[in-house]
Amino acid sequence: xxxxxxxxxxxxxxxxxxxxxxxxxxxxxxxxxxxxxxxxxxxxxxxxxxxxxxxxxxxxxxxxxxxxxxxxxxxxxxxxxxxxxxxxxxxxxxxxxxxxxxxxxxxxxxxxxxxxxxxxxxxxxxxxxxxxxxxxxxxxxxxxxxxxxxxxxxxxxxxxxxxxxxxxxxxxxxxxxxxxxxxxxxxxxxxxxxxxxxxxxxxxxxxxxxxxxxxxxxxxxxxxxxxxxxxxxxxxxxxxxxxxxxxxxxxxxxxxxxxxxxxxxxxxxxxxxxxxxxxxxxxxxxxxxxxxxxxxxxxxxxxxxxxxxxxxxxxxxxxxxxxxxxxxxxxxxxxxxxxxxxxxxxxxxxxxxxxxxxxxxxxxxxxxxxxxxxxxxxxxxxxxxxxxxxxxxxxxxxxxxxxxxxxxxxxxxxxxxxxxxxxxxxxxxxxxxxxxxxxxxxxxxxxxxxxxxxxxxxxxxxxxxxxxxxxxxxxxxxxxxxxxxxxxxxxxxx
Amino acid sequence: xxxxxxxxxxxxxxxxxxxxxxxxxxxxxxxxxxxxxxxxxxxxxxxxxxxxxxxxxxxxxxxxxxxxxxxxxxxxxxxxxxxxxxxxxxxxxxxxxxxxxxxxxxxxxxxxxxxxxxxxxxxxxxxxxxxxxxxxxxxxxxxxxxxxxxxxxxxxxxxxxxxxxxxxxxxxxxxxxxxxxxxxxxxxxxxxxxxxxxxxxxxxxxxxxxxxxxxxxxxxxxxxxxxxxxxxxxxxxxxxxxxxxxxxxxxxxxxxxxxxxxxxxxxxxxxxxxxxxxxxxxxxxxxxxxxxxxxxxxxxxxxxxxxxxxxxxxxxxxxxxxxxxxxxxxxxxxxxxxxxxxxxxxxxxxxxxxxxx
Numbered sequence: 001x002x003x004x005x006x007x008x009x010x011x012x013x014x015x016x017x018x019x020x021x022x023x024x025x026x027x028x029x030x031x032x033x034x035x036x037x038x039x040x041x042x043x044x045x046x047x048x049x050x051x052x053x054x055x056x057x058x059x060x061x062x063x064x065x066x067x068x069x070x071x072x073x074x075x076x077x078x079x080x081x082x083x084x085x086x087x088x089x090x091x092x093x094x095x096x097x098x099x100x101x102x103x104x105x106x107x108x109x110x111x112x113x114x115x116x117x118x119x120x121x122x123x124x125x126x127x128x129x130x131x132x133x134x135x136x137x138x139x140x141x142x143x144x145x146x147x148x149x150x151x152x153x154x155x156x157x158x159x160x161x162x163x164x165x166x167x168x169x170x171x172x173x174x175x176x177x178x179x180x181x182x183x184x185x186x187x188x189x190x191x192x193x194x195x196x197x198x199x200x201x202x203x204x205x206x207x208x209x210x211x212x213x214x215x216x217x218x219x220x221x222x223x224x225x226x227x228x229x230x231x232x233x234x235x236x237x238x239x240x241x242x243x244x245x246x247x248x249x250x251x252x253x254x255x256x257x258x259x260x261x262x263x264x265x266x267x268x269x270x271x272x273x274x275x276x277x278x279x280x281x282x283x284x285x286x287x288x289x290x291x292x293x294x295x296x297x298x299x300x301x302x303x304x305x306x307x308x309x310x311x312x313x314x315x316x317x318x319x320x321x322x323x324x325x326x327x328x329x330x331x332x333x334x335x336x337x338x339x340x341x342x343x344x345x346x347x348x349x350x351x352x353x354x355x356x357x358x359x360x361x362x363x364x365x366x367x368x369x370x371x372x373x374x375x376x377x378x379x380x381x382x383x384x385x386x387x388x389x390x391x392x393x394x395x396x397x398x399x400x401x402x403x404x405x406x407x408x409x410x411x412x413x414x415x416x417x418x419x420x421x422x423x424x425x426x427x428x429x430x431x432x433x434x435x436x437x438x439x440x441x442x443x444x445x446x447x448x449x450x451x452x453x454x455x456x457x458x459x460x461x462x463x464x465x466x467x468x469x470x471x472x473x474x475x476x477x478x479x480x481x482x483x484x485x486x487x488x489x490x491x492x493x494x
Numbered sequence: 495x496x497x498x499x500x501x502x503x504x505x506x507x508x509x510x511x512x513x514x515x516x517x518x519x520x521x522x523x524x525x526x527x528x529x530x531x532x533x534x535x536x537x538x539x540x541x542x543x544x545x546x547x548x549x550x551x552x553x554x555x556x557x558x559x560x561x562x563x564x565x566x567x568x569x570x571x572x573x574x575x576x577x578x579x580x581x582x583x584x585x586x587x588x589x590x591x592x593x594x595x596x597x598x599x600x601x602x603x604x605x606x607x608x609x610x611x612x613x614x615x616x617x618x619x620x621x622x623x624x625x626x627x628x629x630x631x632x633x634x635x636x637x638x639x640x641x642x643x644x645x646x647x648x649x650x651x652x653x654x655x656x657x658x659x660x661x662x663x664x665x666x667x668x669x670x671x672x673x674x675x676x677x678x679x680x681x682x683x684x685x686x687x688x689x690x691x692x693x694x695x696x697x698x699x700x701x702x703x704x705x706x707x708x709x710x711x712x713x714x715x716x717x718x719x720x721x722x723x724x725x726x727x728x729x730x731x732x733x734x735x736x737x738x739x740x741x742x743x744x745x746x747x748x749x750x751x752x753x754x755x756x757x758x759x760x761x762x763x764x765x766x767x768x769x770x771x772x773x774x775x776x777x778x779x780x781x782x783x784x785x786x787x788x789x790x791x792x793x794x795x796x797x798x799x800x801x802x803x804x805x806x807x808x809x810x811x812x813x814x815x816x817x818x819x820x821x822x823x824x825x826x827x828x829x830x831x832x833x834x835x836x837x838x839x840x841x842x843x844x845x846x847x848x849x850x851x
Contacts, residue, residue: 390583394637396570397544397577398597399644405571408596412587 007337007370010345011209014202031187036207039183042105042176043169043215049109050165051158053258054116058154060251062124064242072255073121077482079262080114081474083431083448085174085455086467087111090266092178093273093460104181110262111175112168116161118481123157124150142242160378166215170208171338173434178455184208185338189434192340205341209333216329266471273464286450287465291473294446297361297436298429301368305376305425306418308369313380313417314410318389342370343438359441367435372428376421383417384410420484423477430474447473496557496647496680497522498543503552505538505704512538514704515552520648520697525674525681527695527712529688531727535704536684540650543682544577545570556647576641578651582633584625590636591621597644611639614673631662638670642677649674651683655690667694688728692716700724716766718753722833725764730794732765732805735835743832746803747779751829761832767794769827770807772816778825781805783816797824 060066061073079087087107091098131153135145151158173185180186184204191200244251316324346367350358357363391413395405411418433448440449447470454463498520505513512535520526528536541547543554545561545568553563556575561568576597584593594611595603612618615635625633634654641649654670655663671694674681685691691698692712699709708720719725722733736743736750743750743763747770750763772795784804785796795807795816807824809816816822 388583390579390581391585393544393546393570394577394579394583394640395585395596397573397575397650398640399571399574399646400597401569401571409585413585 006349007342007345008209008333010348011202011206011341014199014348015206032204032207035182035184035187035204036211038101038181039170039185039208040211042101042108042181042183043166045105046108046112046169047162047166049105050113050116051162053109053113054161055120055154055158057113057255057258058117058121058124060255062121064244064248064251066244066248066251066255068252072252072259074479074482075259075263076117076255077114078475078478079111080118080427080481081471081478082111082263082266083174083433083470083474084108084111084172085178085433085448086270086451086471087262087266088175088178089451089455089460089463089467090269094265094269099180101181104176104179106261107175107179108169108172110258112165113262115164115168116158119157119161120154123154127153163215167212170212170215173338173340174452184211185340185434188338188340192344201340201344205338208338208341212333212337216333270464270467270471273461274468276461276464286445287447287469290445290447290450290466291469293440293444294430294448294470294473297364297440297444297446298368298426300361300365301372301429302422302426304362304365305369305372306380306422309373309376309380309421310418312373313377313414313421314384316377316381317384337371339367339371339432339434339436340438342367343435346370346435346439361441361444364436364439364441367439368425368429368432371432371435372425375424375428379417379421379424380414383414383420416484420481423480427474427477427481430470497555498648498680498682499555500539500543501553501555501563503539503542503554504550505535505542505547506550511704513542516701516704516706518699518706518709520680520682522680523678524696525671525683525694526697526699527691528682528684528699528701529686529691529728530701531686534701536686536701537652539701540577540652540682540684543648544575544650545573574644574647576644576646576649578634578637578641578649578654580653581657582625582630582637582654584628584633584636584640586625588625589621590617590623590625590628593625593636594621594640594643596640597646602644607643611642611673611677612636614642614676615639616669630658631666634658634666635669638673642673642679645677645679647680649679649681651681653685654683656685656687663690664693670694692728698728700727702727718831719764722762722764725831725833730767730806730808732767732770734763734765734803734805736761736763736832738832743830745826746799746801747805747824747826750826752832753829754831756832760835762835764831764833765805765826767806767808769830770797770805770824771827772807772809772822772824775823778823780821781824783818783820783822786816786818797822 057072057076061069061076066072084107087110088104091103091107127150131149132145135149136142140148171185172183173189175181176183176186177189184207188201188204188208191204312327315327346363347358350363354363357366391409392405395409396402400408431448433452436446436448437452440446445453447466451463451466451470454460454466498518500516500518503513503516503518504511514535516535516539518526518539528539530536538547542549542562548567549562554561555563556573560566561573584590585596588596590612591608594608598607608621609618612621615638617632617635617639620628620632625636628636634657637654638649638651641651651670655667658666667690683691683694692715695712697709698712698715700707700715702723708715708724710718715724715728719728722731725731725733734743734745734747736745738744738752738756738758738761740758741752741756743752743756743761745763747765750765752763779799781797781799783795784798785794787794787796792808792810793816795809797805797807799805805824
């Protein structure tokens with residue numbers, strides 16, 4: 001848990017060092033207000049757009065007779081493999097004039113709506129059709145049943161996805177930088193890079209943390225009312241599919257349009273750059289070395305994160321209480337912190353506390369653990385919540401001690417959850433940019449940092465191979481996550 | 495010897511006394527049913543025995559060893575008990591054989607014990623199946639076999655048949671009882687189903703609002719309940735106000751002999767519906783048929799007596815031609831049990847405990 005606290009402790013220490021007057025002077029300015037408004041506005045717009053797009057797509061691919069729905073399910077989830085800065089880079093290299101708030105909102109929406117789509121699709125598939133049938137039998141029409149029953153059933157999944165999107169947007173750095181949308185993360189980075197203004201960056205980071213806390217509190221408050229109860233019966237009938245009729249082709253066109261915008265534009269743009277040839281010949285070994293670095297660092301990060309997430313996730317599922325909730329929320333805070341802040345605080349930590357770690361890959365892995373712990377905790381907790389605590393009680397009653405029960409019953413049952421969590425952390429680690437930039441050992445370049453360095457100097461063609469490789473490698477864990485969400489399952493015969 | 499003794503067991507959830515001083519003795523080699531309505535604390539009692547809950551007061555001994563009480567709380571896995579939960583709770587990632595072998599050490603697994611208990615529950619040859627390939631009844635049989643395999647001191651069954659179809663239930667509970675008996679196991683079964691408790695158990699313990707009201711053999715709980723609440727809870731009851739004179743009760747159904755010595759005075763008499771006989775003769779009281787609930791093997795007939803009392807009679811099908819609104823002659827067969835009239839006839843609503851029955 002201490003991992004998530006390092007950045008917060010760092011912020012606290014540095015803020016105290018800076019002193020109150022200095023902070024007040026930095027804080028109460030028009031610029032901070034504007035930044036706050038713009039960051040929140042961007043988060044709000046993108047979240048709403050993602051919820052609409054995500055829920056709509058999820059409904060179309062899980063509940064209707066849409067032609068080619070399995071293909072569309074994959075296409076809709078694939079943007080997860082495209083880092084926002086690659087998408088932004090693709091758009092900018094296609095239309096160089098693109099910049100500002102609305103293009104940033106567009107790119108972020110197209111990249112992050114799978115965060116809503118995947119949990120909602122899983123919830124739609126798992127929802128009990130009997131509730132909808134009861135609603136219909138009580139005289140509610142299709143639309144009213146959808147709003148009164150179906151939307152309520154998927155509400156927890158939607159809220160969880162929306163929270164991830166909002167946090168993701170608040171902490172996004174790559175896309176807003178490339179599209180020159182002035183938000184907190186960009187301002188923090190600019191303050192650091194250009195002015196070496198640590199106090200300024202610090203104050204801005206603190207405000208960002210405050211906004212995140214606000215968001216998390218709001219989400220907790222609404223979650224109370226969304227209490228769910230699940231029926232005991234295991235075997236459910238598959239949900240009958242809605243016939244789209246004449247509306248099927250407009251629906252298909254809409255999904256095609258989204259896929260073209262989210263995947264087609266980056267693909268075509270990267271393809272063109274790649275075909276134009278790398279600016280320097282003989283770059284292949286460098287690309288491969290970067291890919292190797294990306295893989296090892298992300299794998300180490302995923303492994304470390306899962307080791308930390310396992311006890312937390314089990315605790316969250318088995319011993320819910322105020323303390324557990326607080327720990328859970330704290331972990332989310334780490335996730336919401338911009339990678340820049342986490343990177344800075346871990347440099348501080350590495351130099352002052354754990355010097356042997358400084359300038360090693362393990363410090364970077366630790367940064368990934370700080371950033372992505374909640375993704376892993378969530379995956380472990382939901383898997384543990386699905387496997388009944390009764391099984392563990394029975395195992396204990398058969399004379400097995402707590403560790404044996406953990407090894408022989410609990411772990412095998414939550415293995416899929418651990419796998420999903422690891423895939424998610426690995427994927428996000430591959431895509432992570434700012435903390436990687438700050439913390440990588442000198443001379444170690446990953447796909448993401450090479451890409452960043454190339455785009456920074458306008459060498460778009462040199463950047464293309466890194467971008468392509470990054471997307472291709474990221475597509476693998478994405479595929480794993482899509483398969484796990486049940487979107488690709490064959491229809492069961494009733 | 496694997497006797498379970500519970501003394502003065504108290505378990506609270508906040509303000510609610512789920513168990514308010516339970517004393518209990520589970521004799522070795524027998525099956526004891528803990529019977530009570532929803533919320534009476536019976537599941538809490540089972541969880542305390544299993545060690546899933548800590549006691550607030552009292553003590554539990556298994557085989558004479560103190561497992562809970564005072565400061566002591568022996569963890570579940572050291573108690574030598576085994577649990578069969580309501581929904582079976584087979585380990586979904588293990589085959590039937592591995593499920594049953596879960597509580598066994600390596601030597602015991604090779605000794606043929608798994609096949610032995612599998613045969614005991616009537617599933618010989620299904621060891622290679624996975625839990626999802628079994629029907630609900632078969633899953634429950636495997637859960638029982640898994641509990642029996644390590645030869646625990648006590649097998650604790652938590653409403654193990656309630657999730658099953660009525661048609662499966664009777665056969666399964668007979669088989670489970672036979673399996674327990676063949677293995678010489680001591681068992682505690684928790685249930686809210688009176689028929690289940692009376693038919694499978696050697697001893698029935700009636701629990702109400704966290705206290706033991708009666709503990710006796712099934713027949714005596716049914717025929718000689720300690721109070722009117724138990725009388726009504728364990729079966730259909732006809733309760734008649736009566737006056738006792740020299741050991742015989744004068745009721746709306748005529749003179750009824752009583753069990754036990756009862757002093758003269760006002761009482762309430764318990765007659766079971768199967769004791770009310772419809773006759774064609776003249777000896778008896780005339781009653782009007784108000785209701786006729788046909789159950790196939792028997793039927794319940796609602797009758798109105800001349801003084802306005804309503805009673806129920808259980809008749810075997812074809813015993814008598816019963817016409818709604820018609821008149822029949824009724825009399826009481828055998829002796830009845832009398833209770834002092836003072837306490838309320840209807841049970842007050844039991845205190846809701848946090849864990850449902």
